[in-house]
Amino acid sequence: MNDLSDLKVPGPTITQLTAPFWDAAEAGRLHLQHCEACQRAVFYPRRICPHCWSDRLVWREASGRGHLKSFSIVHRPGHPGWAPAAPYVVGLVELAEGPTMLSLVLDEAPSVGMALRLRPTRVGDRRLPAFEAAPTTDSPTGDTP
Numbered sequence: 659m660n661d662l663s664d665l666k667v668p669g670p671t672i673t674q675l676t677a678p679f680w681d682a683a684e685a686g687r688l689h690l691q692h693c694e695a696c697q698r699a700v701f702y703p704r705r706i707c708p709h710c711w712s713d714r715l716v717w718r719e720a721s722g723r724g725h726l727k728s729f730s731i732v733h734r735p736g737h738p739g740w741a742p743a744a745p746y747v748v749g750l751v752e753l754a755e756g757p758t759m760l761s762l763v764l765d766e767a768p769s770v771g772m773a774l775r776l777r778p779t780r781v782g783d784r785r786l787p788a789f790e791a792a793p794t795t796d797s798p799t800g801d802t803p
């Protein structure tokens with residue numbers, strides 16, 4: 659894969675609601691909303707909890723750990739700006755905190771169930787929360803999928 663920081667791709671649409679997520683991403687961190695009423699993590703950013711409808715959502719740093727639920731290898735990107743990076747992997751990452759997020763997966767041989775860890779990656783002029791294979795010693799339980 660080419661250097662992703664050279665890509666000329668459109669950035670995210672940042673709103674007042676999503677700004678904390680993107681600010682954390684720029685700092686190399688993954689932040690998720692956490693519901694103070696039901697204690698569950700929430701992603702994508704929302705005004706009310708999708709589990710219990712509370713509006714008591716606060717931002718917390720996530721572990722950056724998860725596993726690959728599904729993936730696609732993109733050969734023909736939907737936006738021409740991504741063409742220099744193809745083929746690349748886009749995956750559904752089930753985060754250790756519970757939510758699933760769509761993310762770039764920096765692995766040339768992905769497999770469903772593989773353990774992942776956060777790898778902040780500069781794409782164009784933004785830093786995004788991408789993921790890479792986690793060393794098996796990184797697994798908090800010592801289990802391998």
Ligand SMILES: [Zn+2]
Nearest residue numbers: 693696707710
């Ligand atoms: Zn809740």
